[in-house]
Amino acid sequence: MKKELKIYLASPRGFCAGVKRAIEIVEKSISKFGAPVYVRHEIVHNKQVVEELKEKGAIFVDELSDVDDASRPVIFSAHGVPKSVPEEAKLKNLSFVDATCPLVSKVHRESEQLNKNGFEILLIGHKNHPEVIGTMGQLPKGSIKLIETKNDAELLKENDFKKPLAYITQTTLSVDDTAEIIEALKNKFPKIKGPIKEDICYATTNRQSAVKEIASKCDMFFVVGSRNSIENSQTIGRSSGASAPEKLVQTLLKSLRKNRNVSIEEVIVAEEKVVFKLPKELN
Ligand code: SF4
Numbered sequence: 001m002k003k004e005l006k007i008y009l010a011s012p013r014g015f016c017a018g019v020k021r022a023i024e025i026v027e028k029s030i031s032k033f034g035a036p037v038y039v040r041h042e043i044v045h046n047k048q049v050v051e052e053l054k055e056k057g058a059i060f061v062d063e064l065s066d067v068d069d070a071s072r073p074v075i076f077s078a079h080g081v082p083k084s085v086p087e088e089a090k091l092k093n094l095s096f097v098d099a100t101c102p103l104v105s106k107v108h109r110e111s112e113q114l115n116k117n118g119f120e121i122l123l124i125g126h127k128n129h130p131e132v133i134g135t136m137g138q139l140p141k142g143s144i145k146l147i148e149t150k151n152d153a154e155l156l157k158e159n160d161f162k163k164p165l166a167y168i169t170q171t172t173l174s175v176d177d178t179a180e181i182i183e184a185l186k187n188k189f190p191k192i193k194g195p196i197k198e199d200i201c202y203a204t205t206n207r208q209s210a211v212k213e214i215a216s217k218c219d220m221f222f223v224v225g226s227r228n229s230i231e232n233s234q235t236i237g238r239s240s241g242a243s244a245p246e247k248l249v250q251t252l253l254k255s256l257r258k259n260r261n262v263s264i265e266e267v268i269v270a271e272e273k274v275v276f277k278l279p280k281e282l283n
Pocket residue numbers: 016017018019078101102103104171172201202203204242
């Protein structure tokens with residue numbers, strides 16, 4: 001007889017509006033302009049999505065210098081790009097479609113506005129993440145200082161800064177870790193200015209809340225992409241990141257059902273109805 005296995009399925013999970021839009025941009029570009037189209041960097045961080053788009057006619061490149069056929073359009077990924085990238089595309093006469101998530105673009109505009117208003121800017125984020133590279137590249141080099149940890153914040157000194165201070169954040173961060181870093185910044189610089197509406201996006205916040213809601217009830221927690229054994233567990237939690245397709249979740253559930261008597265409870269912490277418009281080039 002199969003052993004019982006209770007699964008809590010986190011909701012929301014999987015694709016966010018920015019990822020759906022980015023994938024649609026690649027697909028619509030292929031149908032409008034024909035294959036191939038170039039895509040600079042992984043359009044979203046998911047191998048399966050990238051492979052499926054390759055089969056449909058997308059060619060992924062690291063840099064614009066890797067584009068062999070300048071007559072084909074180039075798509076910029078959902079993570080956003082430094083200003084130098086569209087500038088380079090224009091110089092090379094490449095046509096391009098920008099799939100930057102509108103919530104990342106919001107952070108880009110914030111950085112420009114803060115700079116214009118005379119603030120020194122701290123960006124809370126992960127070094128070398130494409131979104132961070134894109135956000136830092138909205139302003140001349142050295143205009144934005146990266147803060148990765150609470151310790152980084154605590155090491156800052158008041159006389160490091162000549163102008164008023166503001167912070168912005170990457171859209172995809174741990175809500176709790178970021179709150180700690182912001183608290184450390186506020187302790188040190190009580191007048192520091194933060195975004196009017198926080199930069200960590202709704203999708204990141206909702207997925208983390210859903211995971212927190214169920215993690216304490218589970219013997220084991222799966223986020224699509226991680227590998228674990230479930231042989232001895234009686235209760236497991238399931239979720240998937242904002243760039244993971246739902247079919248991966250369903251495939252895993254199917255394989256669990258082979259050996260276990262599975263019951264599923266979906267734990268819904270928020271309803272997501274966010275949809276972003278496509279860029280005008282594709283309308
Ligand atoms: S995770 Fe958030 S910021 Fe990133 S693409 Fe999705 S909605 Fe946009």
